[in-house]
Amino acid sequence: MIQKTLLLILTVLTLQSCNLGTSGTWNNDNIDKDKREQIKVLxxxxxxxxxxxxxxxxxxxxxxxLLEKGASDLDKLINQVSTSFKSDSYRILDEYNVHNSTTGIGNTLPSGVSGDSDYVVNYQALNKEMYVSLLLPTGLDNELLITAIYGNYDNQWKLNILQFGQYSLFKKTAPDYYKLAKESYDKSYLIDAVNYMGLSKQCLRPANDFFQYQKEKDINEFYEKVMKEVNSKFTFPLTLDNVDTKPKVFRIFPEMTNEGFFPMVYYLSDINLKDTTALKIENEKVKKEVGRLFTGIDKDKKFVFYWAFNEIPDGKKLVEHYGFIDKRTE
Incomplete structure (x- = not known):
């Protein structure tokens, strides 16, 4: 069927201040119960x-x-966030209570050091006492992290920092996709590795500079490695010379479905999109050639998607396409 193409993006909000001093940190069950209850209410x-x-x-x-810094953008931000997910409850990923000797010092809060999913929360403390809550709405496959950092103003807690960002996609975080990418790379499935690293990067900074995985450097270096390798091996648009109609593959990326992410292949065809019989014949040849050129793209997956275009989308207008689903046996 002929359909039209659509695009989606996301956003965020913040505040900062630098000084010298010391701090003490308590996390999760080590935090005073009354204080945890106060923050839970907020x-x-x-x-x-x-x-x-x-x-x-x-x-x-x-x-x-924070009102001085972010009030003008708040309406738009909250409207985007409130419509981006449906959930009536949240769970706490982690929370931290920090006591500082002075204000304006940097607080660095590691969840751990050597674990695959360990991270660090960094921010400038505007108050002597700070409280960090990392919240995840429940019941979602694609989890949004809500980072709420409070300061104690004369025994009244107020938000100093509020951030929203992608924490997971289909319950997999940036380190999870990094691990899958390395496994694919070890099998010489380069396109799969690139696709997984793209997903990893989408979840890498769920609170911008305030949240950093301990393995972020490794993730970024591996991303650069696979991107350099794929760009040296393939130049897009790539003409499929072994197909008589000479279609050109111009984009491959992970397509989100209700069942997970699967490869999507965009290619340029000279066949009129209304000539579906000719398109189907061409697509059978395209599938074989794509499987040959891009090792692993059609392995261990339920589906590979193909969209045929008569022109390459430039992002300025809607472009028609004809879609095919290659159902695979896992």
Whole structure:
């Protein structure tokens, strides 16, 4: 069937301040129970306000300094976030209570050092006492991380930093996709490795500079390695010379479906999109050639998707395509 192409993006919000001093940190069950309960009340209010697109409710939780910095963009941001997921509850990934000897110092909060999924939260402390909550809406395959960093203003907790970002895709985080990419690379499945690394990068900074995985350097270096290798091996658009109609593959990427991510192959065809019989004949040849050229792309997967175009989309207008689904046996 002929369909039209669509694109989707996402966003964020912040605040910062530098000094010298010391700090003590408590996390999760080591935090004072009464204090955890105080913050839970605020987190509940924050989460309800987010899912209800209640900007006024969120502003009531924000510090004056954050209101000065981010109020103008808040309406648009919360509207985007509130419509991006459906959930009526959240779980706590981790939380931290920090006591500083002075204000304006950097707080560095590691969840661990050597684990594959260990991370560090970094920010400038505007208050002597800070509280970090990392919240994940429940019931989602594609998890959004809500980073709420509070400061204690004369025994009243207020939000200093509020961030939203992609934490996982189909319950897999950046380190998870990095691991899959390395496994694919070891099998010489270069396109799979590139696709997995693309997904890893999407989840790599779920709170911008405030959240960094301990293995981020390794992930970025491996991403550069596979991208350099794929770019040296293939030049797109790539003409499929072994196919008589000479179609040109111009893009391969992971397509999201209800069952997960599967390869999508975009190619340019000289056959009119209305001539579906000729397109199907050509596509059978395209599938074989794509499987030959891009090792592993059709292995260990339920589907490979193909879209035939008569012109390469330039991002400025909708371009028609004709789609094929290659159902594979896993």
């Amino acid at each position: 987190n509940d209010k924050l989460f309800k306000a987010i899912i209800r697109n209640d900007v006024t409710g969120i502003k009531a939780l924000m510090s004056d300094k």
